[in-house]
Amino acid sequence: MGVVSSKNSLAKEQLSETGAGFHRSWYPVCLAAALEPQAVIGRDFLGTRVVAWRDASGTPVVQTAWCPHLGADLSLGKVVEGRLRCPYHHWSFESGGACAHIPTGDKIPSAARLFSYPTAEAWGIVWAFNGERPDFAPPILPDAEEGAVEFQAFERGERPWDTWVAVSNGVDFQHLRTLHGMPLTTMPEELDVEPGAIGFKVESPHHLQHGRITGTNTFAQHLRLGGMDMFQMFTGAPIAPRRSNGFFVIAVPKGQGKRLPEVRAMVERLNEEDAPVLNTIRFRRGLLTASDRHLARYFKYVEEFPTFLPPL
Numbered sequence: 508m509g510v511v512s513s514k515n516s517l518a519k520e521q522l523s524e525t526g527a528g529f530h531r532s533w534y535p536v537c538l539a540a541a542l543e544p545q546a547v548i549g550r551d552f553l554g555t556r557v558v559a560w561r562d563a564s565g566t567p568v569v570q571t572a573w574c575p576h577l578g579a580d581l582s583l584g585k586v587v588e589g590r591l592r593c594p595y596h597h598w599s600f601e602s603g604g605a606c607a608h609i610p611t612g613d614k615i616p617s618a619a620r621l622f623s624y625p626t627a628e629a630w631g632i633v634w635a636f637n638g639e640r641p642d643f644a645p646p647i648l649p650d651a652e653e654g655a656v657e658f659q660a661f662e663r664g665e666r667p668w669d670t671w672v673a674v675s676n677g678v679d680f681q682h683l684r685t686l687h688g689m690p691l692t693t694m695p696e697e698l699d700v701e702p703g704a705i706g707f708k709v710e711s712p713h714h715l716q717h718g719r720i721t722g723t724n725t726f727a728q729h730l731r732l733g734g735m736d737m738f739q740m741f742t743g744a745p746i747a748p749r750r751s752n753g754f755f756v757i758a759v760p761k762g763q764g765k766r767l768p769e770v771r772a773m774v775e776r777l778n779e780e781d782a783p784v785l786n787t788i789r790f791r792r793g794l795l796t797a798s799d800r801h802l803a804r805y806f807k808y809v810e811e812f813p814t815f816l817p818p819l
């Protein structure tokens with residue numbers, strides 16, 4: 508049901524980040540803890556709107572929020588008997604998207620379906636993949652398994668930037684020294700670019716940094732500073748060009764949960780230092796010099812990234 512065609516050219520111009528839709532990536536929709544059984548959460552997302560709820564087995568469902576009958580916002584609806592019921596005329600939809608019930612008893616039109624995004628629940632976040640099928644696995648934290656760490660997820664709310672621009676921070680090794688004042692950081696020799704992800708490893712006598720970009724909207728890292736391990740994930744979902752909804756995750760090895768506030772303070776500091784620049788940047792792929800080679804590789808990866816325009 509998704510369209511990547513010229514039919515939607517006006518929508519493309521107005522809504523997409525690349526001119527042909529949004530990147531085929533895993534995007535955070537809401538905190539998993541906020542999606543309680545029976546809850547229905549609506550979010551502006553990728554130039555349209557989605558609704559998140561849990562089916563009878565507790566599995567998260569993310570679907571287009573506009574009812575195919577008259578376009579009511581399904582986030583005003585209710586979960587009734589394991590289906591999402593529209594607030595307006597009570598058409599009910601299955602987790603797979605099919606309309607299963609119309610109270611009048613009229614024949615259900617075959618096109619009465621909601622677009623259902625592939626979903627995942629990981630790191631305290633409900634994720635949706637922008638496509639009919641996922642091209643790669645949901646984001647990971649380098650060197651960490653969910654069961655082996657203590658973690659917390661946070662929703663930061665709306666930010667005035669494109670997620671793929673913010674994620675370039677992850678391979679902008681110069682700005683760690685200049686903006687964040689971390690003089691001991693070094694740069695990896697190579698980036699490990701694979702379909703849907705970029706990884707790198709930096710190890711020095713002073714620190715360890717294993718970083719990973721998943722898609723174009725999630726940067727995660729394992730840091731070891733002063734012998735202590737910590738894990739951070741920065742992610743976001745585009746709402747429209749230059750508007751996104753941000754989330755972050757922090758983690759420490761099991762048994763070290765009392766260090767989480769200190770990791771959170773570091774993340775808040777990094778965010779606060781980046782925010783004035785990212786809030787106001789008019790991004791261009793400008794005059795890159797030799798030390799920008801990893802950034803240049805990242806921008807090429809972004810330019811070549813496949814896109815998909817979800818049903819509007």
Ligand code: FES
Pocket residue numbers: 574575576577578579593594595596597598
């Ligand atoms: S608009 Fe949803 S049932 Fe009528």
Ligand SMILES: [Fe+2]
Pocket residue numbers: 676682687777781
């Ligand atoms: Fe930064």
